[in-house]
Amino acid sequence: MSSGYTTEPTTLVWTQTAGMPVSSLTDPALEDVRDLLDTGFEHGEMITLVGRCAIDYDGRASSHLPPGERLVICKPDGTLLVHRDEQRKPVNWQPPGSTHSVCLDDDRLIVESVRSSPHEELEITFKTVAQASRLELDDMSELALEGSEEDLRQRILADPDILETGFNAMATERETSAGPIDIYGQDADGTPIAVELKRRRVGPDAVGQLNRYVEALERNRPGKSVRGILVAPSVTERATELLASEGLEFVSLTPEQADTS
Amino acid sequence: MSSGYTTEPTTLVWTQTAGMPVSSLTDPALEDVRDLLDTGFEHGEMITLVGRCAIDYDGRASSHLPPGERLVICKPDGTLLVHRDEQRKPVNWQPPGSTHSVCLDDDRLIVESVRSSPHEELEITFKTVAQASRLELDDMSELALEGSEEDLRQRILADPDILETGFNAMATERETSAGPIDIYGQDADGTPIAVELKRRRVGPDAVGQLNRYVEALERNRPGKSVRGILVAPSVTERATELLASEGLEFVSLTPEQADTS
DNA sequence: GATTGGATCTCGGGC
DNA sequence: GCCCGAGGTCCAATC
Structure with missing residues (x-):
């Protein structure tokens, strides 16, 4: 049970964990990623995406990030994070309260996040997605911090x-x-x-x-x-x-x- | 190809994507998670964990977070992030340069991250892990930001x-x-x-x-x-x-x- | 909604 | 390593 990994070049994997809802696609078609995102957004779930993407931001400032492989996190409260393989801070993000949406444009998957007051837009353009997951996280605990x-x-x-x-x-x-x-x-x-x-x-x-x-x-x-x-x-x-x-x-x-x- | 999801209560799933190395375990035994972490740390890969965990931090300040379901990210540069399902900021973290390690203690998986100067420790105790992934992200692009x-x-x-x-x-x-x-x-x-x-x-x-x-x-x-x-x-x-x-x-x-x- | 200052701030540049 | 200030800072508290 512990050592026997099976290597499967799966093109579509869906798993549903009983205790903690985690639904994941590996190496999926962009069409399937779009459906996963739509479902996740609607159900108020957290979503993680791993894939190659370019990013454009416009708001309090503006930025452009050419294509590269990153981890994208969409939280049900409207937070969006784009993390590279280094640094503590996300390379791009949207604050809580933003509204996420997704659309398929030809052979690209576009995730868009919009915020008002101030108006800010973030657009993530995926060429390929290696992993897409829906997470339903149950977390009622509060952080106790000392030394403030x-x-x-x-x-x-x-x-x-x-x-x-x-x-x-x-x-x-x-x-x-x-x-x-x-x-x-x-x-x-x-x-x-x-x-x-x-x-x-x-x-x-x-x-x-x-x-x-x-x-x-x-x-x-x-x-x-x-x-x-x-x-x-x-x-x-x-x-x-x-x-x-x-x-x-x-x-x-x-x-x-x-x-x- | 797009609509036919198959629901599989898989206990161990290993997938290796050709273009972008993503190795993932779904609903794994903690023993397997330990091996995945060891391998990922050694190879300098990024790791994501989704699971129920408690967190203790001691360093510039100190904190305790009772059990809950969270997303944990370990970056090859030593960064560690713990994200809940809301807020832009991680609820706990370690800065780049920290050293991660993992060990199995009875029925708990403990991920520890230590930093020096100043000395800071972060300990994550997992009771269950729903998903564990190794990611090898290739990202050479640089962010271009305007409005500074x-x-x-x-x-x-x-x-x-x-x-x-x-x-x-x-x-x-x-x-x-x-x-x-x-x-x-x-x-x-x-x-x-x-x-x-x-x-x-x-x-x-x-x-x-x-x-x-x-x-x-x-x-x-x-x-x-x-x-x-x-x-x-x-x-x-x-x-x-x-x-x-x-x-x-x-x-x-x-x-x-x-x-x- | 705007304002104000804390933060495990993070991060880069300079010395 | 310390120091110093910028930041799409984020964030809560207060008004």
């Missing part, structure tokens, strides 16, 4: 002294004319503090962000000084210089409690 | 007057202590100008970025005024306020020549 900026915030709110002895957190997402401050509070002397949180090492952009908030607070309270503290695991050299030139401060903290075993 | 910030830069360099009459572009990526300026130049009066380009509508972050560059230039030339111009198709209200409060300017331009047909 939100975890860093909770860590500070649970024990404000880890930021600075006597720190008093008074608000989160406190609004300013420049945007919301992650944590707004006061130091032991009652001086206002704007705290900007980052879950990882920060560069100049985070300093600019904190500076905008501090300046917005100072504009509202002329004459009264406001401290700005950037909280992150670490900071780059250029960001350190910017912090100094703006009179801002840095405190090193990670989202996760350090392992003190 | 680089196109906007070229547009201005080709005709500086579209930014402002008499503008003189003197350098691109001109270095400052706060980072490189997209275009550095002078106006008709000889006043220095820092130009920050964005291919799409901009918010407060772009204003902060431009402001950092302008302040860096002014720090180098005390007393001498420096203009800052943000170039983008449009700008949000809050960004407009920030521009005003910082004494910066805005010019509306898109990466693409407007259609004047």
